[in-house]
Amino acid sequence: ETGVTQSPTHLIKTRGQQVTLRCSSQSGHNTVSWYQQALGQGPQFIFQYYREEENGRGNFPPRFSGLQFPNYSSELNVNALELDDSALYLCASSSASGNTGELFFGEGSRLTVL
């Protein structure tokens, strides 16, 4: 069974740039959620994708967008980067037909915005 994988693991961008983060869900999982974890804080829900459509969104501006592909992998895109976007971005997968609430997390992509 393949776990959730994310890429890249680390990256540095400057203000105003755009970034794309990628996530491969765990085998058999069709739902992907993205979380932002700022330093010293718990993960904060950005949005979730199910059947290639956004299915729930947290309190994040439209410059945070995403995609889900037919193989259930997903991308998180952030436009017009701001300093406060510096954080660990976590991807989590789950099965819509499985146990509720259990998310399987990747190791995250650490974004630094200068």
Added chain:
Amino acid sequence: AQRVTQPEKLLSVFKGAPVELKCNYSYSGSPELFWYVQYSRQRLQLLLRHISRESIKGFTADLNKGETSFHLKKPFAQEEDSAMYYCALNPNRGSTLGRLYFGRGTQLTVWP
């Protein structure tokens, strides 16, 4: 609005001592509560959920709706319990929506 509060950012105990990690929540409905754990250099993973009423690695947590709490307890802490613990709430009970509200976490250190 949903909120999960973990009042202790850091918690230290000696091996063999009891440990309690506090979690309080605010939510008007019937939530599902979870504890997630992150060991050093590992990814965040589920420890236990209140609906299962199970003990995992000696940890238990009881949902107290009157006090809106879901404290995590273990009678005899072990060094391998040292980790970051996050309390999380799923407001959509019975739904597979992957939206959880997390607390800020408590770093537990168990000294030998």
